[in-house]
Amino acid sequence: MAEVVLDAKGLTKTYGDMNAVDNLDLQVFKGEVYSMLGPNGAGKTTTVEILEGLRNPTSGTAKVFGFDVQKDYDKVRSRVGVLPQTFEPWDRIRPPEAIEYWAGLFGRKISKKEIRGLLEMVDLAHKDNVWGERLSGGEKRRLGIAMALVGEPELIFLDEPTTGLDPQARRGLWEIIHALGDAGKTVFLTTHYLEEAENLADRVSIMNKGKTVVSGSPEELVNLYGGGTHVVLKSAGEEGFVALEKLGYKSTFHNRDVTVHVPALMRTKDFMAQINQSGVAYKDFETRRPSLEDVFFNMVGGRMEEGVLKQ
Amino acid sequence: MSRMIADFKAFGLAYLRSRTGFFFALIFPVILILVFGAIFSQTGTQKIDLPVQDLDNGTWSQTYLAKLNATGAFTIDMISPDVDFNRYIKDELKVLALQIPSGFNESVNNATRGHGPPATIILKGDPTNTYFTVGMGVANAVALQLNSTVVAMVQTENLGSPQYTFIDFFVPGMIAFTALTTPMFSMSSICSEYRNRGFFKLLGSTPLKKSEWLTAKILWYTVLMLASIAIMYVVGIAAFSAHFTITPMAILLVIVGVFLFTSFGMFLGVFVSNPESASALANAIGFPMMFLSGIFFQLESMPAYLQYIAKALPLTYLAEGLRATMSLGNDVVAATDLVILLISGLILFMIAARAMSWKGK
Structure with missing residues (x-):
C-alpha cells in the first residue's frame, strides 16, 4: 500500500x-x-x-x-x-x-x-x-x-x-x-x-x-457519476426528435441534429440497435463519452465558467 | 545562517535596484547636509544657552546674574553647587558656562572699598567657539556695570573642547535622521506590501524563520547605514571642514539605532492594511520626531514642554549620543544613550515580532 x-x-x-x-x-x-x-x-x-x-x-x-x-x-x-x-x-x-x-x-x-x-x-x-x-x-x-x-x-x-x-x-x-x-x-x-x-x-x-x-x-x-453516453444523430430532424421522445429518451434538437442521452447502465451498441429498429432516420452518428464536466454537473447541479458556478 | 544570508543578499539586491530606496538612503542625507550646512554655518543669532554655577550665592552674585539675564543674550540654567561643573560641561556638551566662585560677595565688597582687586567670574568652555566669544563679551560688560568702579572681571578657562560648529552638530544628527528614515519608513511599507502581495505566506512556506528574516533586514539596513555614514563623513569634512570622527561607539549607536527603527517600522507595518497607509503613518510619526529630537536645532532652544516630549523620543538619544561621541569625544554620554536605545529597541522588537504573523487568519 x-x-x-x-x-x-x-x-x-x-x-x-x-x-x-x-x-x-x-x-x-x-x-x-x-x-x-x-x-x-x-x-x-x-x-x-x-x-x-x-x-x-x-x-x-x-x-x-x-x-x-x-x-x-x-x-x-x-x-x-x-x-x-x-x-x-x-x-x-x-x-x-x-x-x-x-x-x-x-x-x-x-x-x-x-x-x-x-x-x-x-x-x-x-x-x-x-x-x-x-x-x-x-x-x-x-x-x-x-x-x-x-x-x-x-x-x-x-x-x-x-x-x-x-x-x-x-x-x-x-x-x-x-x-x-x-x-x-x-x-x-x-x-x-x-x-x-x-x-x-x-x-x-x-x-x-x-x-x-x-x-x-x-x-x-x-x-x-457521468450519467451515461451522449449520441448525436446527424440530420435526424424534428421527426427523429419526436420519435426519440416517444421512446422515452431525453433528447435535445439543434441544427437538425438530435443529441440523445443514453443512460449509464445501457450500452451504446444496444441503444443504436433499438434506434435502427424504430426507424428513426439519420445520416450519420457520433458518440460523446461523458466527462468530468458531466460529473460536476450531475453532482453539484451547475456548470463552472472560469471558476464561477452557474446553477 | 545560510537562509539569513540568502535573504540578506536578495533583499539587498532588490533594494539597490530601487532608485527611491537608494536615493533616500545615500543621496538625500548628503543633499540635506549641503543645504543646511550652507545655510546655518555662518549664523548664530539665537540666545546662548548658559549654565551657571553660583558657589557664593550672595547679594552681589544674585545682582550680577539678574543683570546678565536682563541682557536677553542668554538662557540661564542654574546648576547646583554640588555638581562637578567641569564634568557637567563636558558631559552636557556645553560650549560655555559661567561659574561664580565662593567669596565673590566679599571680594566685590573689598574692591568697592578699594581694599582689593576686582572679584573674579569664571567663564568656562571652548574659547575658539563663536558663542564663547560673544558670551564672554556680554558677561564682561555686565561685570563692569556692577558698580561705578571695576569690582568684578570675567576670566576665561579653556576646558579644551574641540571647536564645535553647526556642521559638527548637524552631521551626527543627520546620521541619526537617516538611521530613522531608511529602516523605519521602508520597513513599514515592506511589511504591508509583503502581506498584501502574499510574500509573507510565500516565505512562510519555506524553512526560513521569522527571526532570520528580521535579522537579515536589520543587517541590511546596518550595512546601508554604514555606507551612508561614510559618505556623510566625507562630505562633512570635504565641504565644511567638520571636526567629528567616526568612533566605535558611533558605529555601535548606529547599529542599535537601526535595530530599534527597523523594529519600529515593522511594528507600524503590522497594523496597517496597505503600503500607502504604512508610508503615511511612518511620515506622521517620523517627521515630528525629526524636528522634536534636535536634528536640525538644539533642544535647549525649544520650549520646556517640547523638551519633555523630546526626552521621550528615541531619536533624541541617538542624535545626542552620536554628537557626544563623534563631535565631542564624550563616550560616557553616548554609552548612556546607547543603553536607552538598546532597551527601547529590544522592547519594540519583541512586540513587533510577536505581532507579526506570516500565517493567514
Whole structure:
C-alpha cells in the first residue's frame, strides 16, 4: 500500500457563521497527482493553506508526512514546495536570482548549471535577464513552479496554477505538471478547470461549499457519476426528435441534429440497435463519452465558467 | 545562517535596484547636509544657552546674574553647587558656562572699598567657539556695570573642547535622521506590501524563520547605514571642514539605532492594511520626531514642554549620543544613550515580532 503523504480528518475552518471548510477528510498518497476541483469560494485555497501550515484549522487534524501541520510543520517544511494562488515574484529580482534565493532559503547551494536546468524545465531560460515585474502572467507562474521545485520537494502544492492564463500558457504548465507526476513527485493541485483535473490528476475530489462532494479517479467518477453516453444523430430532424421522445429518451434538437442521452447502465451498441429498429432516420452518428464536466454537473447541479458556478 | 544570508543578499539586491530606496538612503542625507550646512554655518543669532554655577550665592552674585539675564543674550540654567561643573560641561556638551566662585560677595565688597582687586567670574568652555566669544563679551560688560568702579572681571578657562560648529552638530544628527528614515519608513511599507502581495505566506512556506528574516533586514539596513555614514563623513569634512570622527561607539549607536527603527517600522507595518497607509503613518510619526529630537536645532532652544516630549523620543538619544561621541569625544554620554536605545529597541522588537504573523487568519 502506498505511503500516505497527506492525511486530513474532520478538517473545519469557520469564519463567523460560515464554514469555509466543512468537516473535510482526505488522503493523498505518495507519487500521485491529486486534484481538488471546485468553483471559486468552494474552500480549496483555505484547505490548501491549512495543509501548507499557513493557516490554522478551527477543528480537525491535518498531517503531512505524518507530522501535524499546526505543531510540527517545521520538521517537514523543507520537503514541501508551494506555489500559492496569488504567487508574484519579487519585482526587481531576475529569475536565476530568484531561484538562487529560494535555494538558499532551503539551505541548498545551487550551481549555475542547476539553475539553468530549472529555468529550461519551465521554459524561462531565455528570460534570465528580465526582472520579475516584467514577466508575463504565465512566465511568473512558471518561475513560481521553478522556485517551488528548487528545494527538491517530495510534495508540491500548486494552488490554481493556471488561473487567468491563456490556453497556450496553460498547456505549457500542464506539461510541467505531467513531468512532475512522471518524476514520481506527489502533487496536490487545486483548480476550477475541469479539463485540467481530468488531464492531470490520478485522483480528483470535487469540492463545493467547503465539503467534498465526491472523490476518486477521473475514470471512476465518470463511470459512476457521468450519467451515461451522449449520441448525436446527424440530420435526424424534428421527426427523429419526436420519435426519440416517444421512446422515452431525453433528447435535445439543434441544427437538425438530435443529441440523445443514453443512460449509464445501457450500452451504446444496444441503444443504436433499438434506434435502427424504430426507424428513426439519420445520416450519420457520433458518440460523446461523458466527462468530468458531466460529473460536476450531475453532482453539484451547475456548470463552472472560469471558476464561477452557474446553477 | 545560510537562509539569513540568502535573504540578506536578495533583499539587498532588490533594494539597490530601487532608485527611491537608494536615493533616500545615500543621496538625500548628503543633499540635506549641503543645504543646511550652507545655510546655518555662518549664523548664530539665537540666545546662548548658559549654565551657571553660583558657589557664593550672595547679594552681589544674585545682582550680577539678574543683570546678565536682563541682557536677553542668554538662557540661564542654574546648576547646583554640588555638581562637578567641569564634568557637567563636558558631559552636557556645553560650549560655555559661567561659574561664580565662593567669596565673590566679599571680594566685590573689598574692591568697592578699594581694599582689593576686582572679584573674579569664571567663564568656562571652548574659547575658539563663536558663542564663547560673544558670551564672554556680554558677561564682561555686565561685570563692569556692577558698580561705578571695576569690582568684578570675567576670566576665561579653556576646558579644551574641540571647536564645535553647526556642521559638527548637524552631521551626527543627520546620521541619526537617516538611521530613522531608511529602516523605519521602508520597513513599514515592506511589511504591508509583503502581506498584501502574499510574500509573507510565500516565505512562510519555506524553512526560513521569522527571526532570520528580521535579522537579515536589520543587517541590511546596518550595512546601508554604514555606507551612508561614510559618505556623510566625507562630505562633512570635504565641504565644511567638520571636526567629528567616526568612533566605535558611533558605529555601535548606529547599529542599535537601526535595530530599534527597523523594529519600529515593522511594528507600524503590522497594523496597517496597505503600503500607502504604512508610508503615511511612518511620515506622521517620523517627521515630528525629526524636528522634536534636535536634528536640525538644539533642544535647549525649544520650549520646556517640547523638551519633555523630546526626552521621550528615541531619536533624541541617538542624535545626542552620536554628537557626544563623534563631535565631542564624550563616550560616557553616548554609552548612556546607547543603553536607552538598546532597551527601547529590544522592547519594540519583541512586540513587533510577536505581532507579526506570516500565517493567514
